[in-house]
Every structure is written in structure tokens, then in C-alpha cells.
Amino acid sequence: MSARKRLALQGDLLDFTGVPLLGEEACAAVRFRPDHWLLIEDGRIVGAQPEAPDDSWQRELHTGRLILPGFIDTHVHCPQLDVIASYGATLLDWLKTYTFPAEQRFVDPQVARAGAELFLDALLANGTTAAVVFPTVHPVSVDALFEAASARQMRIISGKVLMDRHAPAGLSDDVEGARRDCETLIQRWHGQGRNSYALTVRFAITSTPEQLAMAGELMRADPSLYMQTHVAENTEEVRWVAELFPEARSYLDVYHQVGLLTPRAVLAHGIWLDDADRALLRDTGAHIAFCPSSNLFLGSGLFDWQAAVDIGHGVSMASDVGGGTSLSMLRTLAEGYKVQALRGTRLTAWAALHAATRGAALALGLEEEIGSFEPGCMADLAIWDWAVGPVAVHRDAVARGEVVPLPAQSLHARVFAWMTQADDRNLVAAYVAGQPCWQRG
Template identity: 60%
Template sequence: MNTPQRIALFGDVLDIASPPPAGAPLDAIPDGVHWHPDHWLLIENGRVHALQAEAPDASWTRHEHRGHLILPGFVDTHVHAPQLDVIASYGTELLDWLNRYTFPTELAWADPAVAQAGCEAFVRQLLRHGTTSALVFPTVHKGSVDALFTAAQARGMRLLAGKCLMDRHAPPGLLDTVASAERDSLDLIQRWHGQGRLAYAHTVRFAPTSTEAQLALAGELLAAHPGTYLQTHVAENRAEVEWVRHLFPHARSYLDVYAQHELLGPHSVLAHGIWLDPDDRARLQDTGAVIAHCPTSNTFLGSGLFDWRGNAERGVRLGMATDVGGGTSLSLQRTLAQAYQVAALQGQRLDAYTLLHSATAGNAEALNLGHEIGRLAPGHVADVGVWRWADEDSLLAQRLGRAQTLHEKLFAWLMLGDERLLVQTHVAGLPQL
């Protein structure tokens, strides 16, 4: 198939390079917010070429989306590929939820055909929710990583993943060993890391499911392979924190377990981080490790309320994440709406610019990929979402009709909209929907 190499998208283009300071006035558009209504976004050979008001010449294939919102593709910093089948499962907290729902579902991915079908469905759903890049948990099975990377590579997506490391406290079909984990990880790194837009992430499920020896292995692998990532969970649930205290009595805290095994650094992303103390936050700041905030998961499972503003003020690097299946939607739009409510319950306010930045440039920066994704600036890969502002005769349309400022309009769009407003997703300039 011949694909146009010069594509022009017309619409209301929004690119948030940086959020406003907390408490800044929102009537005027802040300096870091680049707002270009009725503009052409020019994409050449998969990258943003320019942004202009005048129509491009006939050498560009034009796609007019007048009255639509054009955003960078969303970036998800923590999500589980196998868990689509257990999203919205009833009635449990974290540890029971894992045993009742998650582990039985992941056992099925030992079958390569199941893993392949699951990864195809997962990648399609990411794109249908406007997400073009993600840091993803597959399962312990080596084939799940092959299937996930194959599905993402076929679409040119920026995806980071790696096999789960679990050698205790899980069903036998989900356990590996230190030796098998090392063997499989090395093979997968050689095969996939740096291929196209793919990167490998050493994936420690969470501290309770790895022995000290396996945690040490993860630290060794991370150090031995520059450019790879580390992803895991930390301090999500109070019962989990207490379990870790009993399993690792020598550690000062849950986070200290990872620190002792050299797992904290600028390429480390730890999901949740609700129950951390000031010393933990100082350690995060010192190491540059990232906490991925998962607001829909934290409220759905009753885990707690994450202090976004407090952590940001202490210099902790932050990402925003859906955490499906503990979370309730792959939509980062819905996730941002929940993040606002979690902050509000703590007497804080997250403005629309801060929220949208977190799901685009902010998450890209959290993954050390701000030079490549998360923005619509020249030279960046053209991962793009085209969105309707509202459906005709909808409550959102009525609310937008009364909006007086860009912030008011964007905030209403986040609170009342969802993935059904998505018109088109482009990955490296190519339409996917």
C-alpha cells in the first residue's frame, strides 16, 4: 500500500509544553500552552514538520477536521495487557483481587494463541482510546512479550514492556526461577530492545512475588543494559505494605526494598506510591524514579488517595496511568477526570492544563521520551489524536456553549467527555482507526 509521506491535518491544535504553576490564574492562556485554533499540522515522513495557519500546497495530502481538537497521542505510564478481561470485577481489595481475578486470567496466557489474541485486542483498545504509547505489563510467559511487541511493532507504536518476574507467592503456572528469568530476559532484550520504537522494561510484579535473589537479578539486568527500564508496584495498599514489612524485615520501608537491590533510577517507574513517607519521597527525588499515579484504580480498589501536588512540590517525578484492569478505563481522559476528584478530596485542585500535560508531554518526560513523543512540536514523532469537542445535542455541547475561556472549555471536555469523542488516531503520521 502506498502511504502519503506528506500529510496535513486541519483543526484546533493544542500542545502543552509545560503546565502552569499551582494556583496560577487561568483566564489567560499560560506561556507553556500552545493553542492554535484553525491551523494545519504538517506531518512529513512520520514526524511533525510545521504548524501553520495558511493551507499547504498540493504536495500535501489534506485531512480537514474543522471544529475538532487535535492533541498529541496519549501516553500511559502503567497498564496491564492481560487484564482487559477482569476490568470492573466486583468487591475486593488489592491482594484478594489479584488472587481471585488477575492470576487466573494471566494463567491462560501460557497458551501462545491466547496471548496473541489478547495482545491484539489490547493494542487495538489503546488506539481506540487515543493512547499511542505505553509502559505495559504482560505476564510471566515469554510468549506474552513476543505477542505484545509484535502487535505494537505492526502499528509502529512506541511501547515499553518486559516479562513479569515472579518466583514466589503466585500460582505455579505463573512462577519462574532466577535462572529462567535471566535466560528469558536476555533473549527478549536481544530480540526486541531498540527494534523500531520498542524498548525493554524489566518487570518486577511487586516485591512480595520476588525473592531477594530475583530482585538482585533485576537490578543486575537493569545496570547491564543501558536504556532499558524497570517497572513495578509500590505502596499501593496498606495490607500490601504490612505484608512487605514482614517479608523484608531488614528494609526501612517498601521503597527501600527496591533501593537495596539497585532498582531505583531515572528509568524506573513504580505504580501507585500512595503510602510513602517523607524519607521515601526524598529517595525518589534523589534517584529520579517515577511514581505512576493510577487514580481510577486507587479509588475502585479502595487503596487510598495519592497526593499529586504534595509529591510534585517535593520534586518527585510523576506520571499518569490507567492501570487497567484495577483501573476502570483505558481512557486517559476519564483517568484525568478521576485524578481531579482524587485531588479535590484532599483540598487540592488540578487544572485542565496540568491534567492534559500529564497525559502527554508530562508522561513522555517521565519515560525520558520527551524529545520524541507527547508534543506536536517540529521534529517530534507524529503520534496524534483527533477528537470531537462534543457530540451534537449532548450535555457536553451545551456546557461548552457557555464556556468563556479555553481553560473552561478544556476542563468541561475532560470532565464530561470520553473515548467516544475520538475521531482518529495517528501513529507516526499513519491513521490507525
């Protein structure tokens, strides 16, 4: 029997044991263990301790650095790196002008493979180790993504995009052909390694009632499948859905009527929902992936996180690249703070970081695998410098009380300053299943 691989990482460990309130700075759910050793055995967390382990452990010192669980991006588009930061369009124009032409290229296996590898490496270079991903309508794009994820041991949830109307010919399928493709891909990838399959409805506009019903049938046949889609992102989109589905109470109800709302349903955006919709999310266990940078960039609107909390449905964080402007979850969280400020809600660093780590894992039913440093979880993590550059270094020193005696000296002040100012330059290394998969320099 081969020796067990044992790795110990020393640094400032930060994760969560509960759910923070949106505006709660002094939070019992925060677990901060400075100058501790995180113990990893055969790719899984086995514990943490203040003293150095014995010589049977491979030890890495990261004194004065922050160690967090890897970020979980719950809504992001693999093929849209080509169109990130494209100028001047609202949602529906964006799809027609930029997104659909870019996605049509992924019918080529070579393009799909290169795109998937670039995309996953870019996630890792931003400290994101797990994601819920839209590929394209082409089965080859799904194969390429899952193959690349398997090679990196990443936790990926994805599936062939369903679109049988209001889409270019190169991105359109049909009900029975899509069913066959999904069944084949589910058999090939779902539950294989760290891959999970998601029935991937682009949005209600691009699927006929018959295709939505087919997706619901597949979900009922295997409750372990995920479902991902968009909902209530843009007012023009909401009006069009109401015209296409006059029998539905709301945009969200379109999905509910065919059985697509389950605890494994991830719905991106959810800006233009009402309280009845929010109660339906709560009652079905489905959750909203909040995409602040995309919502601002496309002028879609301001998501009401406090309303979600008041009614009790889940919220996670997502970059939505390419509608969003960066794969960095740190930039995404900083934009999330601004969106909530515009709504009159102060979002703490704790609530934001929780929604991108343990909170996202809880929403996906994966809290025993990812999102925290609980023993038994996979060692998917990122190591960060607290500050890079003279301004950030000075601000960090102020938060620690080393420069001037300001009243904002606290752990939250320090973490909030880091979350607001940091980006990919702060990332020292990312680990997946205890293996370094990205290292600076």
C-alpha cells in the first residue's frame, strides 16, 4: 500500500460555520484562525491546528497570508470569453450581436477544447475552484468542458444548452434530438469523478413549451441532476416571456409548471421577481445566482438581496462572464456591495464571502465536499496576499491598527478592505484536491 500524501499549509485560515446576516459585522459564523496549519491528507481536509505538525507532513509556510476555501462561481459561460467587455448592448441585443456568434464557433471540437482549457485555467488563476457552467448547444462543447475539468480534478456542473426557437440555425436543436443528446451526455458524465450534469435551459424565450416539458421529464427521472437557467434579468425579456407563456403567473412560474424548480435548480439574476416568486423559490429549494457585475454592465437592474433573506430563499454569487466583466469573484463581490448599497442594504464582507464559498456549496447541496475547511471536505482552496501595492498595503496596516488609531480597526474592516481592493494579483496559489493547480510566477 502506498504512503498517504500529507500536506500542511500554514497561514491565516478563514471560513464559515454558519450563515452571516447581511449587515452583521461581529459575526459568530466566521471562523478565523490566524497562524494555523491546515492539514490535508490524500486531497481532503483532516483538521487545523496552531502548532506545526511533525516531519511526516510536507509543510508549506504562508505566514501573513490569507487562506480561503476556493471560490464557487454559480453562473458563468465558458464560450463567452471571446466577447467579455464588448461595448454597448442590453441583454437581448447582447445575445444577438455578441454571444450567439461566439457560441456558434464551439461546434468545432478544436475550438471547444481550447476554449474549455483557457476558461478553466482562467477560473483557477482567479481562485475559483468550482463552477456551474453554460457551454453551448453542441454536445462537443460539453465533452470538452468535462474532459478539461477531469484533468484538473475540478468540481464542475454543466450540460448541453437547450434552444429550439428564437436562436440562429447554428445554435438550434429540436426536442427529440436534444433529449437524445442529454441522455447520452448524462450517461457519459453525470457522477463521473467530480462532474455533475445540469439540464441547461438557455431561458424560457429560446425553448418551446415542449422542450421545457422534456427537460422537466429528465429532471423527474433522475433527481440527482441539476438544472440551470436565467430568469427575470431584464424588463424587455420579462415582457417577452409573458407574451410567449400567457398561461403562466410569472416568468419563474414557467419553469415551475414543468417541474424544473428543485433544490438543485440554479437560476441566474432574478432581479424582476415579486414576493410570490421569492416564496416559490423558498418552497422549492431553488436559488438565485446573483450576478452584480453583469447586471450593472448590461443595465439590467439591482437585485434585492434583502427581500430574498426576508422571505427565505438562497442566494449565491456569480460572475456571469461574458455579460460580467471579470472572472474574479473578488471583483464580483465588490460590485455586489455597490448594488446592495444602491438598494439601501449594507452587505458585509462576511455575507458576500459566504455566498461565494460555503453558502454556494449549501445551495448546491455540496457542503460536505466544498466551500469550507470542515474535515472531510476536498482541499479546494486559495492562498492570498492580504495586500498588493502601496495603497492596499497602507490600508491593510490601518485596519490592523499599525498606522493611525481609527475606529474601523477590526477583522471585518481588514477583510472588507481586502475584498474591495484585491484581485488576481493577490492570488499566490490555488489548490484543487490538495494539489497546486495554479501558482503565481
